[in-house]
Amino acid sequence: MNVKHEELTVHALYDLSYTAARPLLEACTYPWEALPKIGEFIKALGKTLPPEEYEQRGEDVWVAKSAKLYPNVYIAGPTIIGPETEVRPAHLSAATRSSGRLRRRQFHRGEKRHPVRRRAGPAL
Secondary structure: OOOOOHHHHHHHHOHHHOOOOOHHHHOOOOOOHHHHHHHHHHHHHOOOOOOEEEEEEOOOEEEEEEEEEEEOOOOOOOEEEEEEEEEOOOOOOOOOOEEOOOOOOOOOOOOOOOOOOOOOOOOO
């Protein structure tokens, strides 16, 4: 696969007219150049968000009033959660935690209720 550097530029990959991060991304040639700057950008942008649309929920965390946050979610700042966003808790649906190691659940064909544990092996 041959990818030219011109194809990886911010302006080749993104339409910046749809993002609040436009000022940040316009100052970058490549998207990854924004990564070390994004935290400070979010902190500055969060302070300018309209209070009738966003509420500050902790240090450097802004949540749109129309967003839905499920119980028991943890949001670490700096973060902005936009309008109509749903934030659900993370869970290990296809895995179980056992003795401090993460293991996949295995099932026999046709069985869905009784998982078969793997024998001792490397941690996954």
